[in-house]
Amino acid sequence: MDTFVQQLVNGVTLGAVYAVVALGYTMVYGIIQLINFAHGEVVMIGAMVAFTVIPILAAAGLPPVVAVALGAACAVPVCMAVGYAMERLAYRPLRRAPRLAPLITAIGVSIVLQHLAMMIWSRNVLAFPQIIPLVTFSFAGATMTGVQIAIVAICAAMMAGLAWLVYRTRLGRAMRATAQNPQVAALMGVDIDRVIAATFVIGAAMAAVAGVMFGTYYGVAQYTMGSILGLKAFSAAVLGGIGNVPGAMLGGILLGVVEALGAGYIGDLTDLCRWGIGPAERCADGGHFVLFGSNYQDVFAFVVLILVLVFRPSGLLGERVGERA
Amino acid sequence: MTLLEARALEVHYGGIRAVRGIDLDVGEGELVCLIGANGAGKSSTLRAICGLVARSGRIRYAGEDIGATPAFELPRKGLVMVPEGRGIFPRLTVEENLAMGAYARTDPGIADDLERQYAMFPRLAERRRQTAGTLSGGEQQMLAIARALMARPRLLLLDEPSMGLAPMLVAKIFDIVREIARQGVTILLVEQNARLALEIAHRGYVMESGAIALSGEARALLADPRVREAYLGEGAG
Numbered sequence A: 001m002d003t004f005v006q007q008l009v010n011g012v013t014l015g016a017v018y019a020v021v022a023l024g025y026t027m028v029y030g031i032i033q034l035i036n037f038a039h040g041e042v043v044m045i046g047a048m049v050a051f052t053v054i055p056i057l058a059a060a061g062l063p064p065v066v067a068v069a070l071g072a073a074c075a076v077p078v079c080m081a082v083g084y085a086m087e088r089l090a091y092r093p094l095r096r097a098p099r100l101a102p103l104i105t106a107i108g109v110s111i112v113l114q115h116l117a118m119m120i121w122s123r124n125v126l127a128f129p130q131i132i133p134l135v136t137f138s139f140a141g142a143t144m145t146g147v148q149i150a151i152v153a154i155c156a157a158m159m160a161g162l163a164w165l166v167y168r169t170r171l172g173r174a175m176r177a178t179a180q181n182p183q184v185a186a187l188m189g190v191d192i193d194r195v196i197a198a199t200f201v202i203g204a205a206m207a208a209v210a211g212v213m214f215g216t217y218y219g220v221a222q223y224t225m226g227s228i229l230g231l232k233a234f235s236a237a238v239l240g241g242i243g244n245v246p247g248a249m250l251g252g253i254l255l256g257v258v259e260a261l262g263a264g265y266i267g268d269l270t271d272l273c274r275w276g277i278g279p280a281e282r283c284a285d286g287g288h289f290v291l292f293g294s295n296y297q298d299v300f301a302f303v304v305l306i307l308v309l310v311f312r313p314s315g316l317l318g319e320r321v322g323e324r325a
Numbered sequence B: 001m002t003l004l005e006a007r008a009l010e011v012h013y014g015g016i017r018a019v020r021g022i023d024l025d026v027g028e029g030e031l032v033c034l035i036g037a038n039g040a041g042k043s044s045t046l047r048a049i050c051g052l053v054a055r056s057g058r059i060r061y062a063g064e065d066i067g068a069t070p071a072f073e074l075p076r077k078g079l080v081m082v083p084e085g086r087g088i089f090p091r092l093t094v095e096e097n098l099a100m101g102a103y104a105r106t107d108p109g110i111a112d113d114l115e116r117q118y119a120m121f122p123r124l125a126e127r128r129r130q131t132a133g134t135l136s137g138g139e140q141q142m143l144a145i146a147r148a149l150m151a152r153p154r155l156l157l158l159d160e161p162s163m164g165l166a167p168m169l170v171a172k173i174f175d176i177v178r179e180i181a182r183q184g185v186t187i188l189l190v191e192q193n194a195r196l197a198l199e200i201a202h203r204g205y206v207m208e209s210g211a212i213a214l215s216g217e218a219r220a221l222l223a224d225p226r227v228r229e230a231y232l233g234e235g236a237g
């Protein structure tokens, strides 16, 4: 039971970050039907910028929370600029091209960004300075750290803010209209180039914060971290129904929970001794013969992705709204 | 005064010449209709005026050359189009669709105009929180017209507003178009339903294979034997 609650807490924390990143995938897909494979790299750049700035600020004697906040404040504009530049330079010229062209370009952009990051920050793992005091809170048999609570709170605030933007503001309405019919949106006076650029920039800003949170949570950042994180967030977006904003939020949280629970139990469940089929010499005296350890946790995201694609390709909240021509 | 003036307007789709150098005028306060068979180039003409397709020739609107103006700047100038097939946003609510119509506006009268549309189209008022994709075809057409009116158009381009509607609704839509014109909005109406269009219009143009075949007073066109035979389904003579 303790493992369950604890892994649930860990899963929600991680899932909240996935959700924030997944929103970037889903918003861009919703508006131009492009899977922006480079989005994960924006998360990485956010983490790298913050990890460059935070140690300097911390060394200058700023309180840890202020240093992290300022680190994020530096990462956000950098990532927004990267998001804007990739739309403007790589995707906009291809907007009328066949679907495959921008998709392949996205993979190219992702490789370019990753290598740029490698050139700037080297191949080394950047370690997060041990500045944040470890505060823990216990409840229901689980412990939650101050960092975890902050991550969940910040993600919740960002998601609420985004939902407000998309569903309650003029820009959000223009974004949804553009997603449904760009030509008619233009006839209503929407400058769709600006709306699409805004979508990229907003997604990139959230990705930057996600990168800082992810780095802070694990204490490390590296130029390769965007790929796997990006793929997981993309899986989360597909799980929720790509193009669907609430879907990305739900998909992210669910994926985080599945992954954490999977990691928590896979060792137990694949312990052959537990099922009485392990080699006798290993199982003697309560020994274990574990096929898959918790290091297989990354597998769950992709198992989920495959199951969704097979059984419910439109995702959990995929469009089912009545639509007439 | 001439509000819209097109000269030698051409539209090409690859090798297809859909509009072949037509001249077209719409005077301030006029209701002008553009009729013609399927594929004659009527929609292409409207799309060219709005900058939705590449075009050549000269287009002047309200004394200003709009030949290179991007589509999204036209509503701000009062030039608004209801596209063929209605073009409502299916996953936005009725009210959000109407709000999109007023997207280019910044004046404080938007809320009043919304109520005015609901008064003109009570069906839409009942369904204001419903997504537009769930409306019937006729309701969607009303929504498309109401949405265009939310922009406070000076010149309204309507592309086949009666398409796919039952005769009762067609009559209603034509009443609405006439009412809008009476309120001072200049209208360029594209229609398959030539008789009804010519009955409410001041002037008309007949388009054939990308060119203007006939033009003149609507009454005169209604009486013209060529029009009667080809577009009103009557035998010659």
Ligand SMILES: Nc1ncnc2c1ncn2[C@@H]1O[C@H](COP(=O)(O)OP(=O)(O)OP(=O)(O)O)[C@@H](O)[C@H]1O
Binding pocket: B013, B016, B018, B036, B037, B038, B039, B040, B041, B042, B043, B044, B045, B084, B192
């Ligand atoms: N996007 C396009 N690409 C290629 N050809 C096109 C395109 N749009 C229209 N055409 C062609 O241009 C010609 C004129 O089309 P248009 O839509 O302007 O006709 P229309 O008069 O509006 O017809 P309808 O009454 O059927 O709506 C047609 O032959 C059509 O096939």
Ligand SMILES: [Mg+2]
Binding pocket: B042, B043, B044, B084, B159
């Ligand atoms: Mg047409």
